[in-house]
Amino acid sequence: MRTNKLIVAAATAALALGGLTACGSSSDSxxxxxxxxxxxxxxxxxxxxxTRTDGIPGLKKNYGVEFGKYxxxxxxxxxxxxxxxxxxxxxxxxxxxxxxxxxxxxVILKDPKSNFAAxxxxxxxxxxxATDGVKQVLNGIQAKLTTEGLGELLDKIQNKKQxxxxxxxxxxxxxxxxxxGTSAKGVTLTVGSANFPENVVLxxxxxxALTAQGATVTKKLNIGSREKYYPALAGGSLxxxxxxxxxILQYIDKNASATSPDDVYTALTKAxxxxxxxxxxxxxxxxxxxxxxxxxxxxxxxxxxxxLAKKTK
Amino acid sequence: MAAGGAQPMIFKTLGxxxxxxxxxxxxxxxxxxxxxxxxxxxxxxxxxxxxxxxxPAGLAIGHTGRATWVVSVANAVRALPTIGALVLLxxxxxxxxxxxxxxxxxxxxxxxxxxxxxPPILSNTYAGVQNVSPAVRDAAFGMGMTDRQVLGRVELPNxxxxxxxxxxxxxxxxxxxxxxxxxxxxxxxxxxxxxxxAQKDYPQMIGGGVLVAALALVADLLVAVVxxxxxxxxxxxxxxxxxxxxxxxxxxxxxxx
Numbered sequence: 010m011r012t013n014k015l016i017v018a019a020a021t022a023a024l025a026l027g028g029l030t031a032c033g034s035s036s037d038s039x040x041x042x043x044x045x046x047x048x049x050x051x052x053x054x055x056x057x058x059x060t061r062t063d064g065i066p067g068l069k070k071n072y073g074v075e076f077g078k079y080x081x082x083x084x085x086x087x088x089x090x091x092x093x094x095x096x097x098x099x100x101x102x103x104x105x106x107x108x109x110x111x112x113x114x115x116v117i118l119k120d121p122k123s124n125f126a127a128x129x130x131x132x133x134x135x136x137x138x139a140t141d142g143v144k145q146v147l148n149g150i151q152a153k154l155t156t157e158g159l160g161e162l163l164d165k166i167q168n169k170k171q172x173x174x175x176x177x178x179x180x181x182x183x184x185x186x187x188x189x190g191t192s193a194k195g196v197t198l199t200v201g202s203a204n205f206p207e208n209v210v211l212x213x214x215x216x217x218a219l220t221a222q223g224a225t226v227t228k229k230l231n232i233g234s235r236e237k238y239y240p241a242l243a244g245g246s247l248x249x250x251x252x253x254x255x256x257i258l259q260y261i262d263k264n265a266s267a268t269s270p271d272d273v274y275t276a277l278t279k280a281x282x283x284x285x286x287x288x289x290x291x292x293x294x295x296x297x298x299x300x301x302x303x304x305x306x307x308x309x310x311x312x313x314x315x316x317l318a319k320k321t322k
Numbered sequence: 323m324a325a326g327g328a329q330p331m332i333f334k335t336l337g338x339x340x341x342x343x344x345x346x347x348x349x350x351x352x353x354x355x356x357x358x359x360x361x362x363x364x365x366x367x368x369x370x371x372x373x374x375x376x377x378p379a380g381l382a383i384g385h386t387g388r389a390t391w392v393v394s395v396a397n398a399v400r401a402l403p404t405i406g407a408l409v410l411l412x413x414x415x416x417x418x419x420x421x422x423x424x425x426x427x428x429x430x431x432x433x434x435x436x437x438x439x440x441p442p443i444l445s446n447t448y449a450g451v452q453n454v455s456p457a458v459r460d461a462a463f464g465m466g467m468t469d470r471q472v473l474g475r476v477e478l479p480n481x482x483x484x485x486x487x488x489x490x491x492x493x494x495x496x497x498x499x500x501x502x503x504x505x506x507x508x509x510x511x512x513x514x515x516x517x518x519x520a521q522k523d524y525p526q527m528i529g530g531g532v533l534v535a536a537l538a539l540v541a542d543l544l545v546a547v548v549x550x551x552x553x554x555x556x557x558x559x560x561x562x563x564x565x566x567x568x569x570x571x572x573x574x575x576x577x578x579x
Contacts, residue, residue, distance in 0.1 A: 056520035082507050096421045
């Protein structure tokens with residue numbers, strides 16, 4: 010009986026304490042904690058941005074920017090966009106190809122010190138499937154992919170609700186890449202993609218071009234996040250995946266420090282396991298960007314990430 | 323998390339849980355205590371609302387024997403996929419809230435938790451009241467008790483063990499499911515599970531899971547203690563000596579006169 014009562018008392022105390030601290034921390038006052046513009050801001054982004062070397066730690070190291078509070082939203086998706094638009098957060102981590110940046114008049118803050126690593130689009134393929142014909146088809150696509158072109162594809166899928174596969178086929182034929190042939194004849198491969206529209210349309214482009222060139226292709230799209238699909242790719246149950254040089258390098262080598270497109274690409278070719286190869290990187294990039302609303306940018310005079318470290322008057 | 327032994331992961335998780343830095347909140351980041359408080363907050367709000375709705379409804383349905391279809395409907399709602407309902411409600415509700423508020427995410431979360439908590443409380447309350455022995459009920463009416471007195475003094479005390487078991491299963495479900503709040507930008511202990519996965523910080527992820535389980539156990543223990551003192555000994559049969567059912571009923575009726 011005595012011990013029972015003690016347990017009850019201890020548990021009640023713990024709950025009361027928890028409740029009190031929760032009241033203290035849930036007030037999003039938005040008041041500046043360190044006297045800078047960023048100190049009064051709530052930053053919204055995916056969970057890993059908080060700890061990634063080019064995320065919050067990188068912004069502090071390169072620009073001396075320290076945000077007042079971090080709010081986990083989603084990975085450059087509708088939750089982040091909505092929260093930024095409606096003022097639940099003041100600055101956000103979005104992707105440069107995101108059509109909602111232009112649609113909402115958001116401002117991308119410049120990154121003069123290259124805090125964010127290059128994120129060129131690169132096909133990662135299983136070595137046994139990378140025949141000369143397959144390489145030729147995929148590298149041909151890579152040569153035509155541009156950041157603006159990708160933004161247009163995304164606009165069609167996200168805003169005009171077109172089918173990604175139809176958009177992929179249209180892009181291939183308008184770039185005269187959809188021609189039928191036999192370059193990839195006899196190759197059987199499985200193409201995967203992560204669960205966001207841009208990655209899906211890239212996988213569709215690769216898959217449709219290879220199919221047109223005689224390959225037997227199975228699509229496994231919308232798999233999920235890298236933790237889910239990378240083991241399948243490394244283990245050989247997926248053969249081809251559209252990736253981004255910076256994040257895949259960071260995923261394989263946590264301590265990678267390269268930031269320029271060529272440095273990142275070179276580091277990636279060295280870091281990949283022996284059974285995977287990176288084909289040519291495209292000019293197209295989909296990198297992270299710190300984004301604010303137009304009103305916020307005007308109010309505080311923000312054009313570069315460095316401006317966030319300015320003292321408030 | 324693959325080969326490499328379970329022991330190091332246990333130690334890493336213990337290390338994460340025992341690091342005082344992880345318990346404190348900073349302006350930038352909410353620690354374990356803060357998230358624990360938020361988690362308890364989500365759960366308590368949902369359970370109180372569910373009790374206020376389901377307990378009177380269950381008593382009324384059980385006592386009158388009318389509108390039993392409500393219980394069936396509530397039970398059918400259990401099949402609703404919680405995360406799907408949450409995302410749908412966020413899409414509908416959150417665009418109406420502007421500025422520094424979590425309401426657009428908090429309201430959908432509480433709705434799905436309440437929907438989750440109502441069926442076990444409602445169906446157990448109904449079953450508890452309905453299963454009171456007809457002899458006991460007749461005896462109470464025979465002594466001149468009004469409807470309200472029979473419900474409050476005879477049926478409710480007799481139904482309490484079942485009502486408590488319904489509440490406890492609702493509570494466990496709500497505490498476990500409140501982790502989804504972090505799926506829609508809110509806090510709670512789910513934050514550690516969700517963030518740990520994304521940051522490949524598995525000790526944090528497992529630590530979050532351990533904390534949810536610990537919270538559920540502590541909460542259940544607390545309610546078990548409350549139940550021990552609230553439920554009449556005539557109903558729970560917690561006597562020093564074995565007694566027959568008849569004498570228990572006699573004791574109860576005597577107590578209520």
